[in-house]
Amino acid sequence: xxxxxxxxxxxxxxxxxxxxxxxxxxxxxxxxxxxxxxxxxxxxxxxxxxxxxxxxxxxxxxxxxxxxxxxxxxxxxxxxxxxxxxxxxxxxxxxxxxxxxxxxxxxxxxxxxxxxxxxxxxxxxxxxxxxxxxxxxxxxxxxxxxxxxx
Amino acid sequence: xxxxxxxxxxxxxxxxxxxxxxxxxxxxxxxxxxxxxxxxxxxxxxxxxxxxxxxxxxxxxxxxxxxxxxxxxxxxxxxxxxxxxxxxxxxx
Numbered sequence: 001x002x003x004x005x006x007x008x009x010x011x012x013x014x015x016x017x018x019x020x021x022x023x024x025x026x027x028x029x030x031x032x033x034x035x036x037x038x039x040x041x042x043x044x045x046x047x048x049x050x051x052x053x054x055x056x057x058x059x060x061x062x063x064x065x066x067x068x069x070x071x072x073x074x075x076x077x078x079x080x081x082x083x084x085x086x087x088x089x090x091x092x093x094x095x096x097x098x099x100x101x102x103x104x105x106x107x108x109x110x111x112x113x114x115x116x117x118x119x120x121x122x123x124x125x126x127x128x129x130x131x132x133x134x135x136x137x138x139x140x141x142x143x144x145x146x147x148x149x150x
Numbered sequence: 151x152x153x154x155x156x157x158x159x160x161x162x163x164x165x166x167x168x169x170x171x172x173x174x175x176x177x178x179x180x181x182x183x184x185x186x187x188x189x190x191x192x193x194x195x196x197x198x199x200x201x202x203x204x205x206x207x208x209x210x211x212x213x214x215x216x217x218x219x220x221x222x223x224x225x226x227x228x229x230x231x232x233x234x235x236x237x238x239x240x241x242x
Binding site: 011014015018019021022025030031032033034035036037040097098101102104105108109117118120121124125127128129131132134135138139140141142144145146 | 170171173174177178181195196199200202203205206207209210212213214216217218219220221222223224225227234237238240241
């Protein structure tokens with residue numbers, strides 16, 4: 001997971017992503033934010049070179065054209081979180097707080113719904129590091145493009 | 151944490167051991183910027199897991215916002231091949 005923090009990896013990812021975006025612009029007249037996000041995720045998964053479960057899951061997932069499906073799922077998870085009681089009756093045997101939150105975490109990291117605790121840790125830390133790099137790369141591309149306009 | 155003790159009574163039913171959870175939680179704490187400085191025994195397991203989920207969700211939202219801005223930028227510019235080559239060399 002250290003690789004996500006190197007400058008080299010950042011350069012590889014941002015130039016691959018930019019290439020992919022230029023290519024998609026040539027084929028379709030406009031790129032929606034959703035398609036862009038999807039492209040960014042797929043290039044991120046490719047950059048991972050198939051070593052992690054989350055990256056394989058992203059590449060295996062079908063390309064969703066509409067926004068409805070994804071947003072619907074996310075809304076469900078958000079509501080569930082808000083309804084959850086903050087204080088737990090420790091006597092309760094059903095669904096202790098920690099296990100519930102573990103499940104929520106599993107849903108957030110792609111392809112990890114049935115993963116064991118140890119592997120989940122590895123996937124989560126790799127996924128978080130990759131997402132942080134994704135943010136840095138997208139910021140860099142945006143800056144360069146806006147500079148190009150001036 | 152006394153919650154650990156009550157959980158061990160039901161550990162026959164759950165497959166995840168307490169040690170695994172403790173291990174996962176302490177390592178996750180190092181990844182979350184908000185919790186990095188705090189002492190591990192002062193932060194509860196559920197808080198670390200909650201903060202991890204929140205952090206991932208906030209990263210997702212950040213990428214959403216950046217994608218939005220970038221797609222608007224791309225739509226308004228007409229980057230020709232020369233400009234694209236320059237930008238690519240800058241990224242490398």
